[in-house]
Amino acid sequence: MKLRGLYAITDSQLLADGKLLPYVEAALNGGARVLQYRDKSGDEARRLRQAEALRELCNRYGAALIINDDAELAARLGVGLHLGQDDGSLAVARALLGRKAIIGGTCHAQLPLAEQAVREGASYVAFGRFFNSNTKPGAPAATLDLLETARARLQLPIVAIGGIDLHNAAPLIERGASMIAVIHALFAANSAAEVERRARAFSALFEQQA
Numbered sequence: 318m319k320l321r322g323l324y325a326i327t328d329s330q331l332l333a334d335g336k337l338l339p340y341v342e343a344a345l346n347g348g349a350r351v352l353q354y355r356d357k358s359g360d361e362a363r364r365l366r367q368a369e370a371l372r373e374l375c376n377r378y379g380a381a382l383i384i385n386d387d388a389e390l391a392a393r394l395g396v397g398l399h400l401g402q403d404d405g406s407l408a409v410a411r412a413l414l415g416r417k418a419i420i421g422g423t424c425h426a427q428l429p430l431a432e433q434a435v436r437e438g439a440s441y442v443a444f445g446r447f448f449n450s451n452t453k454p455g456a457p458a459a460t461l462d463l464l465e466t467a468r469a470r471l472q473l474p475i476v477a478i479g480g481i482d483l484h485n486a487a488p489l490i491e492r493g494a495s496m497i498a499v500i501h502a503l504f505a506a507n508s509a510a511e512v513e514r515r516a517r518a519f520s521a522l523f524e525q526q527a
């Protein structure tokens with residue numbers, strides 16, 4: 318599938334109390350093309366149950382499901398994977414998940430990390446945080462200039478992440494982001510209808526710059 322558009326990422330605090338499935342479905346209805354299941358709890362049984370439910374939802378909407386951090390869970394479900402710099406080897410994950418799996422890697426604000434991710438078989442590279450992030454305030458800061466340089470040098474999709482909202486997303490797309498990954502500005506909402514409205518608005522930014 319083409320990796321372009323809104324990349325929604327779940328958060329177990331924002332999506333507690335029965336919100337996970339309705340809010341994710343709203344994001345998919347609003348046009349999210351990729352969904353990352355990001356759950357830092359050690360509750361394996363719950364993680365498996367939720368990831369299976371998300372796989373069913375994503376299949377229904379023709380969206381890709383990506384598991385954060387956990388190559389074994391991604392392999393078990395036959396879905397994609399996102400790995401940070403301390404989450405294990407991309408090359409090992411590629412060997413485990415096969416040629417077709419979507420596998421992404423965090424590259425913070427460093428082009429050499431992206432070049433290494435490409436060599437190890439990544440499907441996309443992610444830079445950020447680009448703005449102040451509620452979810453991960455300590456992530457290293459990346460710039461629009463870095464994004465533009467990466468776009469010129471790399472042949473694979475680039476994901477921008479970190480503090481992205483409806484007011485600051487457009488320049489990231491203009492300067493080379495294939496996808497924008499969003500947690501707080503998408504899911505910190507009072508209703509599923511509001512999540513859908515936001516997802517639609519994020520997705521429309523890509524149509525304007527097709």
Ligand SMILES: Cc1ncc(COP(=O)(O)OP(=O)(O)O)c(N)n1
Pocket residue numbers: 324353355385386399400401402403404421422423443444476478498
């Ligand atoms: C699309 C995307 N980009 C970056 C990250 C961050 O990954 P990581 O650095 O491993 O941090 P955690 O998300 O695991 O806290 C991501 N998850 N997704």
Ligand SMILES: Cc1ncsc1CCOP(=O)(O)O
Pocket residue numbers: 445446449450451452453456478479480481498499500501502
């Ligand atoms: C996981 C991650 N990696 C860098 S910033 C970030 C958090 C993104 O969340 P938000 O969209 O709420 O800033």
Ligand SMILES: [Mg+2]
Pocket residue numbers: 385386399400401404
């Ligand atoms: Mg990680």
